[in-house]
Amino acid sequence: MKKYSLKQFLAVSLLFAGAYTATAQDYLVNSLKNNKSENSKESFIFTDVINIENTPVKSQGSSGTCWSYSANSFLESEMIRMGKEPVELSQIYTARNAYIEKGKNYVRMHGAITLGDGGALHDVINMYKKYGALPQSEYTGLHYGTTKNKFAEMATINQGLLEAVVKNPNGTLTPSWEKAYVAVLDSYLGEVPETFKYKGKEYTPQTFAKEVVGLNPDDYVELSSFKDYPYYSQFVLMVPDNWSLDLVYNVKMNDLTDIIDHALEEGYTVGWAGDVSEKGFSWKNGVAYIPAKEYSEMTLEEREAIFKGPQKEMQITEEMRQEAFDNYETQDDHGMHIVGLSKDQNGKEYYIIKNSWGATNDYQGYMYMTKNFVKYKTTAILLNKGGLPKKIAKKLDIKQ
Structure with a gap:
């Protein structure tokens, strides 16, 4: 499905302008806020098969932190699954820590690695393991009068600061650049408390993660599927946000949905990362699928009917999936949280997806995504290794 998406056009334009590059999800959440469809809920009749308990929908605001919102939502559902009282975890505490580690890598790599807001699902696990966790009530990241995340100015300053460090005007790096970088984060997001009280008890971020959240970061695995690497082995996922x-x-393409199905059946939710630029993805309609015909080949009537009830889908192959990734048609531009399984009026199955764009669409912040869309557009999934089918865990040499 060859196309030049809006996100690609914006990225090129802003690169030449030297400005902050908006993410796809940042653009969408601003342009589609409160823009609900006229007919989706009447045209699609969904019946839930599995709906796993999860915490309320949040909004990432004007920031590219979907990965932190989705994977922290996933951890909150893990707390529920384990019988714990869920805590709204500070998504921006996680993001802040990732900014610090990302800044270090940026300098070590002489600027030849991604900066900005973007990240991967595993970043949340890695930051939880190294820095612990804070409840949202203790660290909102709203430090200069805003009521929602607004990170463009901060990102631009951080970019300029680190570019200056990489240019190394002193001839050798000083020990002060990292303090200056962290000071920018403190100014925009707020300083991190060394200790805080939660329900009358004092914690540090590390003790809060251990005693209240109580999740083992080593229990989580991330999977993808690409033909140019050996199946059932590990590889470095070559996407900018990694x-x-x-x-x-x-794993094989069909394994992705088999794994998600098994996890949901066993009560585990799943973190999802992938591409949402397809014409068959509609936030306002709350539906994502792969139309049987390419959009450029559709008649006007067919285009107008694209979300007027269930439609036929294109059959996806591993070759199609690989080609779309190789041609930049599938990019790692968004992260969401799979919390259940539903069926439409024709019996077709859809995953119930929790988003982080606020309760602004037909389904109050949720949407329905077909298995074909997942097979075609997924870049990675994250889950507790206990949710893996035993035969897959054995092939991957993962002990459950």
Whole structure:
């Protein structure tokens, strides 16, 4: 499905302008706020098959932190699954810590690695393991009078600061650049409390993660599927937001949905990362699928009917999936949280997806995504290794 998306056009335009590059989700959440469809809920009749308990929908505001919102939502559902009282975790505490680690990598790599707001699902696990966690009530990241995240100015300053460090005007790096970088984060997001009280008890971020959240970061695995790497082995997922160069497990395309199905059946939710630029993805309609015909080949009537009830889908192959990734048609531009399974009036199955663009669409912040869309547009999934089918865990040499 060859196309030049709005996100690609914006990225090129802003690169030449030397400005902050808006993410796809940032653009969408601003342009589609409160823009509900006229007919989706009447045209699609969904019946839930599995709907796993999860915490209320949040909004990432004007920031590219979907990865932090989706994976922290996933951790909150993990707390519920384990019988714990869920805590709204501070998504911006996670993001702040990732900014620090990303800045270090940026300098070490002489600027030849991604900066900005973007990240991967595994970043939340990595930051939880290293820095612990804070409740949202203790660290909102709203430090200069805003009521929602608004990170463009901060990102531009951070970019300029680190570019100056990489240019190394002193001839050798000083020990002060990192303090200056962290000071910018403190100015915009607020300083991190060394200790805080939660329900009358004092914690540090590390003790709060251990004693209240109580999740083992080593229990979580990230998987993807690409033909150019050996199946059932690990590889570095080559997408810009994998700034930490983490390894993911490689499985076959159909394994992705088999794994998600099994996890949901066993009561585990799943973190999802992938591309949302397809014409068959509609936030306002709350539906994502792969139309049987390419949009450029549709008649006007067919285009107008694209979300007027269930439509036929294109059959996806591993070759199609790989080609779309190789041609930049599938990019790592958004992260969401899979919390259940539903069926439409024709019996077709859809995953129930929790988003972080606020309760602004037909389904109050949720949407329905077909398995074909997941097979075609997924860049990675994150789940507790206990949710893996035993035969897949054995092939991956993962002990459950």
